[in-house]
Amino acid sequence: MKQIDWKSLGFKYLETNCHIRYEWRDGAWDGGELVDSPYINLSIAASCLHYGQAAFEGLKAFRCKDGAVRLFRPEANAARMGSTARRTCMPEVPQELFLEACERVIRANADFVPPYGTGGSLYVRPLLIGSGAQIGVAPANAYTFIVMVVPVGAYYKGGLEPVRALISKDYDRAAPLGVGHVKVAGNYAASLYAHEEAKRAGFPVELYLDARTHTYIEEFATSNFIAISAKGHYVTPDSHSVLPSVTNNTLQVIARDLGIEVEVRPVAFDELPEFTEIGACGTAVVVTPVWQIVRGEQVITVGSESEAGPVLQRLYNQVQGIQYGEIPDKHGWCRLVEGV
Numbered sequence: 548m549k550q551i552d553w554k555s556l557g558f559k560y561l562e563t564n565c566h567i568r569y570e571w572r573d574g575a576w577d578g579g580e581l582v583d584s585p586y587i588n589l590s591i592a593a594s595c596l597h598y599g600q601a602a603f604e605g606l607k608a609f610r611c612k613d614g615a616v617r618l619f620r621p622e623a624n625a626a627r628m629g630s631t632a633r634r635t636c637m638p639e640v641p642q643e644l645f646l647e648a649c650e651r652v653i654r655a656n657a658d659f660v661p662p663y664g665t666g667g668s669l670y671v672r673p674l675l676i677g678s679g680a681q682i683g684v685a686p687a688n689a690y691t692f693i694v695m696v697v698p699v700g701a702y703y704k705g706g707l708e709p710v711r712a713l714i715s716k717d718y719d720r721a722a723p724l725g726v727g728h729v730k731v732a733g734n735y736a737a738s739l740y741a742h743e744e745a746k747r748a749g750f751p752v753e754l755y756l757d758a759r760t761h762t763y764i765e766e767f768a769t770s771n772f773i774a775i776s777a778k779g780h781y782v783t784p785d786s787h788s789v790l791p792s793v794t795n796n797t798l799q800v801i802a803r804d805l806g807i808e809v810e811v812r813p814v815a816f817d818e819l820p821e822f823t824e825i826g827a828c829g830t831a832v833v834v835t836p837v838w839q840i841v842r843g844e845q846v847i848t849v850g851s852e853s854e855a856g857p858v859l860q861r862l863y864n865q866v867q868g869i870q871y872g873e874i875p876d877k878h879g880w881c882r883l884v885e886g887v
């Protein structure tokens with residue numbers, strides 16, 4: 548294995564020792580195998596390629612202060628993949644199999660877990676795809692479940708860096724009764740064009756409104772919307788088409804622990820100027836502060852351009868502290884990976 552410069556890791560693909568792969572046929576999952584090659588031999592008629600029968604997840608394993616490696620809330624990701632599988636007519640991956648897959652592949656790639664103190668982690672990417680060959684539109688008759696891992700670096704080298712967000716009038720992310728609430732691959736394909744356009748205009752993230760009325764906030768393309776109100780409450784939208792972010796749920800629990808009231812409710816676009824802090828949350832970075840939101844001629848500025856607000860910063864520190872084993876894990880979120 549080549550020596551990895553942990554400090555210079557970003558969030559990009561890097562080949563590791565192996566991935567783990569399970570096959571579903573005739574109603575049952577096999578025992579899975581570790582595969583060295585990062586390629587799969589897939590039928591050109593696989594349903595994931597033509598019709599998008601593909602679900603994915605994202606979670607992280609951390610090398611903690613005590614030297615052990617722990618996965619953060621994998622049961623939540625297993626449950627969410629189950630919900631995506633049901634919505635897209637794929638067989639569910641049982642929780643025990645999901646956990647076993649993550650642990651086996653992490654053990655086999657232990658050298659790739661960034662050391663404690665580097666700010667890095669091992670990004671774990673489960674993938675469930677329809678691999679059976681067919682041309683008619685129907686659920687596939689064979690499925691493949693893969694878990695791959697990638698070492699990733701600290702997203703923020705200094706402190707949290709606030710960004711600007713764009714609300715485009717030209718694109719929606721998810722239909723009201725569509726698939727916005729599940730993690731299907733196609734949701735990202737659907738938002739790529741808007742994302743590239745926003746990037747060209749100087750915005751690292753785009754914020755979406757509800758597709759029916761364009762009056763309520765939904766979420767960013769790949770992360771949930773959270774805000775701190777003038778009263779100091781944690782506010783996040785309640786909508787069927789928002790993806791239930793594990794990070795958002797974690798932050799809500801931590802907020803309550805700290806005595807911060809949590810409001811999960813419809814959030815009108817018109818409320819934006821009343822917030823004191825706004826953030827985008829997800830596994831990759833935990834929280835990205837958003838200091839300005841632009842919609843056509845409207846420019847809404849919230850907080851500082853140079854640093855995170857105090858509440859989001861505090862919540863961020865708590866999450867990272869629990870993930871790296873520096874703060875007691877009183878909710879039992881960190882699952883020990885044995886033998887690493």
Ligand SMILES: *Cc1c(COP(=O)(O)O)cnc(C)c1O
Pocket residue numbers: 605730766767768769770771790791792793794795828829830831
């Ligand atoms: C994955 C994802 C998130 C973040 O979820 P986490 O579980 O916190 O990583 C948010 N929004 C969308 C659309 C996503 O696909």
